[in-house]
Amino acid sequence: MYQLDEKIYFYLLFLLPVLFVLFLAVQFWKKRTQKKFAEADLLKRLSPDRSTSKSILKLVVLMLAIVCLSIALVNPKIGTKLETVKREGVDVVFAVDVSKSMLAEDIAPNRLEKSKRIVSEIINHLGSDRIGIIAYAGQAYPQLPITTDYGAAKMFLQNMNTNMLSSQGTAIDEAIDLAKTYYNDADQTNRVLFIVSDGEDHSERAAAAVESAAEEGIKVYSIGVGTNKGGPIPIKINGIVESYKKDQNGQVVITKLNEDVLKEVANKGNGAYINGSNTGETVEFVTDTLNSMDKKEFETKQFADFKDQFQWFLGGAIFLLFIDIFFLERRTAWLTKLNLFNEKES
Numbered sequence: 325m326y327q328l329d330e331k332i333y334f335y336l337l338f339l340l341p342v343l344f345v346l347f348l349a350v351q352f353w354k355k356r357t358q359k360k361f362a363e364a365d366l367l368k369r370l371s372p373d374r375s376t377s378k379s380i381l382k383l384v385v386l387m388l389a390i391v392c393l394s395i396a397l398v399n400p401k402i403g404t405k406l407e408t409v410k411r412e413g414v415d416v417v418f419a420v421d422v423s424k425s426m427l428a429e430d431i432a433p434n435r436l437e438k439s440k441r442i443v444s445e446i447i448n449h450l451g452s453d454r455i456g457i458i459a460y461a462g463q464a465y466p467q468l469p470i471t472t473d474y475g476a477a478k479m480f481l482q483n484m485n486t487n488m489l490s491s492q493g494t495a496i497d498e499a500i501d502l503a504k505t506y507y508n509d510a511d512q513t514n515r516v517l518f519i520v521s522d523g524e525d526h527s528e529r530a531a532a533a534v535e536s537a538a539e540e541g542i543k544v545y546s547i548g549v550g551t552n553k554g555g556p557i558p559i560k561i562n563g564i565v566e567s568y569k570k571d572q573n574g575q576v577v578i579t580k581l582n583e584d585v586l587k588e589v590a591n592k593g594n595g596a597y598i599n600g601s602n603t604g605e606t607v608e609f610v611t612d613t614l615n616s617m618d619k620k621e622f623e624t625k626q627f628a629d630f631k632d633q634f635q636w637f638l639g640g641a642i643f644l645l646f647i648d649i650f651f652l653e654r655r656t657a658w659l660t661k662l663n664l665f666n667e668k669e670s
Contacts, residue, residue, distance in 0.1 A: 544593025
């Protein structure tokens with residue numbers, strides 16, 4: 325496990341292409357100026373030890389030194405010890421709808437991206453709760469088991485797309501049944517499931533699944549993503565809309581937010597429904613809901629005693645700059661023998 329203290333210093337790496345462009349400009353200026361002074365053959369006789377490749381080598385060394393210096397300023401740290409810590413929180417599972425209807429752009433940029441943004445913002449506001457993620461369409465798929473690793477959660481979340489499940493539909497019942505396997509602590513006082521969906525094309529078995537979950541002490545909340553007016557489902561190729569999904573009669577399909585289904589799910593699950601159009605209000609609602617619940621103490625392992633590693637990269641940068649000082653733009657005997665750059669001797 326590692327940490328990066330000051331990621332902003334990675335911007336120093338933008339100096340590399342600038343240096344390269346400047347190097348090419350200087351080389352072009354030198355050649356043009358030398359042509360005005362004398363012919364190429366005469367220049368070789370006047371400066372027989374001049375190397376045409378040493379300048380490239382100096383540039384490479386300088387660029388490597390900048391890379392090392394940039395990493396040193398970022399100050400990477402490596403965790404050297406695992407320790408068990410006690411935390412208090414709620415087990416929270418997010419079931420995110422990834423059916424094709426979630427590609428509708430009636431809510432910017434589209435329903436799926438809006439859902440991912442909502443969940444990501446909620447994760448940013450969590451304290452010590454454990455979270456899990458489920459993707460579902462015509463079937464449910466475990467995306468991330470219960471964990472306290474919020475970084476991993478957001479990474480898996482961003483990788484979710486409508487192509488990850490081949491069967492279409494909105495199998496809320498399967499998502500709920502799969503969520504029940506996530507809560508492995510029988511003594512957990514509060515288990516929460518958030519269903520993020522447009523509620524369209526849902527399974528008729530959703531009500532029974534919610535009631536079963538409620539009997540096991542799982543509170544089911546729903547977040548509606550989309551609009552009542554709805555919108556078409558775009559079919560894109562290389563990010564460009566080529567057409568829209570059509571029904572058997574050749575008519576463009578208009579998908580709408582089905583709030584009635586999502587409200588019914590939340591009511592039967594002893595939870596509540598919220599329209600996710602406003603991300604800020606949705607995040608505030610979820611965080612307030614979780615904060616008002618009783619917390620369960622649990623143990624988790626995390627890295628401790630992170631040790632600085634900047635000194636290795638700083639030493640490398642100093643060493644490379646030291647080498648660069650002694651690289652003169654004339655041939656070196658042992659480098660000439662190696663002929664690394666296929667230079668012809670005059």
